[in-house]
Amino acid sequence: MKRLASRLATGFLERMVKLVLMHKADSIYEDELDAVYDFPRAYLKPVRDAVGDWIVYYEPVKAGPRGYFAVARIARVDEHPRIEGRFLARIAPGSYLRFVSDVPRLVNGRPLESLLTEADGTPKRGGATQSAVRRLPDAEFARILDLGLPQDLERIEATRYDAPGQGLAEEPLAFERPVLERLTRRAYRDVAFRRKVREAYDYRCAMSGLRLRNGGGRPEVQAAHIRPVASDGSDSVRNGLALSGTLHWMFDRGLISVAEDGETILVSGNKVPGDVVDRLLSPERRLLKPLDPRDAPHRENLRWHRENVFGQIGETGPAPWD
Incomplete structure (x- = not known):
């Protein structure tokens, strides 16, 4: 690329x-x-x-x-x-x-x-x-x-939840971004990936089931790559999970993962306090399914995460619940 x-x-x-x-x-x-x-x-x-x-x-x-x-x-x-x-x-x-x-x-x-x-x-x-x-x-x-894939997708997403008249919504584009530049630009791809992953889960966290929005109505849920792009992971929705900020942090650090059945949430019990797990995860400890079954996480991506991330990275610095 x-x-x-x-x-x-x-x-x-x-x-x-x-x-x-x-x-x-x-x-x-x-x-x-x-x-x-x-x-x-x-x-x-x-x-x-x-x-x-x-x-x-x-x-x-x-x-x-x-x-x-x-x-x-x-x-x-x-x-x-x-x-x-x-x-x-x-x-x-x-x-x-x-x-x-x-x-x-x-x-x-x-x-x-x-x-x-x-x-x-x-x-x-x-x-x-x-x-x-x-x-x-x-x-x-x-x-x-x-x-x-609109040329001004980044601006559209940045101002999507602004009140009418706020921000840059009415300003014209300064230039036209060439098609192939959009397709190879990481920042643009991240915006497109985030939008499709969050839509796939109806803006709910796939592990807690919560749909949180800030005071302006902007969704707080994030889009996590299951297999990172740096490790040859794709920007497919099937390589993504909609997660809250804390659970995204835990997933990237191998404190939580998803079992071979594609549904059961795994927790590194010796690194995550039980009361934290009870507060953050759904009681069933089951992954929320996306609206379209075709968007479900690919089993190979989940396997890669279990084998290369889960239980192997651990915490760096203070945990968000400390």
């Missing part, structure tokens, strides 16, 4: 091929959208052409309402190790990002892809609309990204 950002800054990014990749949650293909996209031989050439470039994930009409819903970058293509005639597009670590707003298939009755548009602007039927892999011109990629 650092190398890509550097090349963008100097203006020497070579031209590659962007794609739309269709995804259906209940299909036979073994997609893990932040890690791998499974596809048949028929699409091998366009996917290989897209190695190093960005793709947009798309949910077809019969699979659900999301339309265009995420972006990622393809790192390489491998043959499927178990199924002949199938291939795996490996997603570059740290590149996957959910849109803060799903982008509809049609805007003002017109498709966002020229490949799906008749000469009179109406949607095409059949043919290309059924293709699981479609080439996407740069301008159409940029338009979809602007709708799903």
